[in-house]
Amino acid sequence: MSMRTLLVTGAAGFIGSNFVRMLARRREPVRIIALDKLTYAGNLANLADLLGDQVTFVRGDICNAELLDHVASEYRVSEVVHFAAESHVDRSILGSGPFVTTNVIGTQVLLDLAKNRKLDKFLYVSTDEVYGTLPEDQPDVKFTEETPLQPNSPYSASKAGGDCLVRSYFHTFHLPVLTTRCSNNYGPYHFPEKLIPLFVTNLMEDKQVPLYGDGKNVRDWLYVEDHCDAIWTVLNKGKFGEAYNVGGNNEMTNRQITEIILREMGKPWDKYVRYVQDRPGHDRRYAIDASKIKRECGWEPKFRFPEAIKTTIQWYRDNESWWRQIKSGEYLKYYDTQYGGR
Ligand SMILES: NC(=O)c1ccc[n+]([C@@H]2O[C@H](COP(=O)([O-])OP(=O)(O)OC[C@H]3O[C@@H](n4cnc5c(N)ncnc54)[C@H](O)[C@@H]3O)[C@@H](O)[C@H]2O)c1
Numbered sequence: 231m232s233m234r235t236l237l238v239t240g241a242a243g244f245i246g247s248n249f250v251r252m253l254a255r256r257r258e259p260v261r262i263i264a265l266d267k268l269t270y271a272g273n274l275a276n277l278a279d280l281l282g283d284q285v286t287f288v289r290g291d292i293c294n295a296e297l298l299d300h301v302a303s304e305y306r307v308s309e310v311v312h313f314a315a316e317s318h319v320d321r322s323i324l325g326s327g328p329f330v331t332t333n334v335i336g337t338q339v340l341l342d343l344a345k346n347r348k349l350d351k352f353l354y355v356s357t358d359e360v361y362g363t364l365p366e367d368q369p370d371v372k373f374t375e376e377t378p379l380q381p382n383s384p385y386s387a388s389k390a391g392g393d394c395l396v397r398s399y400f401h402t403f404h405l406p407v408l409t410t411r412c413s414n415n416y417g418p419y420h421f422p423e424k425l426i427p428l429f430v431t432n433l434m435e436d437k438q439v440p441l442y443g444d445g446k447n448v449r450d451w452l453y454v455e456d457h458c459d460a461i462w463t464v465l466n467k468g469k470f471g472e473a474y475n476v477g478g479n480n481e482m483t484n485r486q487i488t489e490i491i492l493r494e495m496g497k498p499w500d501k502y503v504r505y506v507q508d509r510p511g512h513d514r515r516y517a518i519d520a521s522k523i524k525r526e527c528g529w530e531p532k533f534r535f536p537e538a539i540k541t542t543i544q545w546y547r548d549n550e551s552w553w554r555q556i557k558s559g560e561y562l563k564y565y566d567t568q569y570g571g572r
Pocket residue numbers: 239240241242243244245246265266267268269270271272273290291292293312313314315316317318332336355356357358389411412413414415416421
């Protein structure tokens with residue numbers, strides 16, 4: 231049997247780069263074509279130390295069918311793991327165009343690639359945000375895979391669009407698809423516009439942290455390596471046409487997260503927390519029932535929040551130049567310096 235070759239889209243982003251890193255570290259017997267458009271959120275520095283025999287970087291847009299076909303044939307791609315997305319809810323409120331283009335049309339173009347080239351597997355990295363929001367006063371209610379998709383932001387609506395298209399290619403064309411719907415991730419290489427890395431790096435710069443509304447929005451937090459392990463598990467053990475919830479069983483309010491980070495970093499609440507007006511349409515509570523992936527694939531999270539948040543904070547301490555280059559905009563020059571042209 232020939233070697234498995236994975237086309238990993240969005241591989242220079244937060245979770246995609248952690249996924250490639252995990253496979254390389256574990257010496258999984260696969261070849262990886264790391265495809266990324268390098269939008270503002272993509273950073274080739276996330277992958278730089280991994281490029282070599284096992285991992286090849288290709289700069290490209292998932293909406294470009296011709297390029298994808300060329301890449302798939304040149305490298306004999308056998309499977310797709312699809313991370314590429316516009317991923318920031320706040321940006322989707324400012325302008326939803328790029329979200330629909332990449333998250334819906336880009337996913338459709340990739341699905342056609344998999345269909346036309348009869349690829350072995352197609353895994354779509356979806357999100358728990360497709361389910362909408364949960365009532366705060368019923369803590370026992372959680373999202374299951376049967377919960378109807380009721381997205382509330384342009385971001386989650388575009389992810390739900392991709393999610394539904396993936397489902398349709400299974401039912402209509404018998405494409406061997408798999409879907410994971412994961413809760414909020416945290417960990418190394420997280421772009422510092424998202425809550426945890428923004429707060430940690432602001433505090434390292436001795437700046438205040440902006441907390442939305444009353445800070446009581448509840449999210450389930452999962453360490454990024456657990457998510458990557460779940461994706462790899464579903465890719466190998468999942469049943470085609472099925473969706474799998476992935477969660478940390480770790481619900482916390484934004485207030486609690488803020489308190490933990492401030493305590494870890496030795497900064498007092500009153501001096502460093504600034505309340506800002508809530509995001510419009512802000513979902514109150516997400517909580518995941520991840521019993522199906524445990525039952526069917528034997529996966530459950532290994533990392534616990536109290537320790538993994540310390541590891542995460544330490545990573546930002548040890549990699550100051552990584553996030554300073556992002557905050558200053560310097561990282562955008564990385565590709566130019568390495569490869570010329572952007
Ligand atoms: N971060 C989370 O907590 C979380 C939770 C659940 C699911 N997800 C999903 O996981 C995936 C990855 O999320 P992330 O946090 O790593 O996002 P990210 O924004 O850090 O990375 C996205 C990557 O996709 C690339 N990209 C964007 N548009 C592209 C295009 N048209 N063609 C090729 N590449 C393109 C970007 O350059 C970037 O490198 C997304 O699909 C997201 O919806 C994220």
